[in-house]
Amino acid sequence: KTLRDMQATVAASSTVERLSQLITTLQRERGASGVFIGSQGKSMGDRLGPLRGDSDSAIAALRELPATGNDHNTFLEANARLKETRGQIDSLAIDSNESGARYTGMIQQLIGYTQLLESRVSDTAVVHALGALNQFIELKERAGRERALLGIVFSQDRFNETLFSRFSRNLGELSAYTDGYRRKATATGLSQFEERQRTTAALEVARIQKLAFETPLGQPLGVKPR
DSSP: OHHHHHHHHHHHHHHHHHHHHHHHHHHHHHHHHHHHHHTTTSSSHHHHHHHHHHHHHHHHHHHTSOOOSHHHHHHHHHHHTHHHHHHHHHTTOSOHHHHHHHHHHHHHHHHHHHHHHHHTOOOHHHHHHHHHHHHHHHHHHHHHHHHHHHHHHHHHTSOOHHHHHHHHHHHHHHHHHHHHHHHHSOHHHHHHHHHHTTSHHHHHHHHHHHHHHHSOTTSOOOOOOO
16 A cells, blocks of 8 residues: 555556646747737737747657546647647637636646645645645636736737736635645755745836736736737
């Protein structure tokens, strides 16, 4: 029983690591795709190819893992729909909202799978670590959604009521998952996380978030999508 438990732990850890990488690449691809569509193909076209290549590599790494039943097959089937979505993005056949929704659907399915793996591990320390990782994945997903949403906002240079409502709700979820991660993270992980929050990029994100709340609806934000 101990051997089987340890084998399950190793398998789950390896799968979660690769799933996390795929989630990251799809989040980046989602954001760039939204800006590409919002700009009518004028921005991010040169970055889409490399970002898609990263996603394809992450999918290939997952396919190398042994199949683990219907759940494994389900997320692979979801990623098989990427080709169709990418073609419609390239031809501007769908809008930014539809593009973002499709990527978010795939990412949510992957996140659900990482949470399922957490329930299959019995080692207390590993369960705690996976719990912290899943909180981090969730907060990172909210950051990714914010990036995709703001790509649309910056393309039109203003918020409307719908976009601002989505932005505010997502920011609240981001804050909640950030608090959850802080409670579960190891001292080392938390220190690294806090250090990242003090970087130039993180401070710029905080500035833009503040700008969103301080600028009246419909007024230009003056931030270029990139």
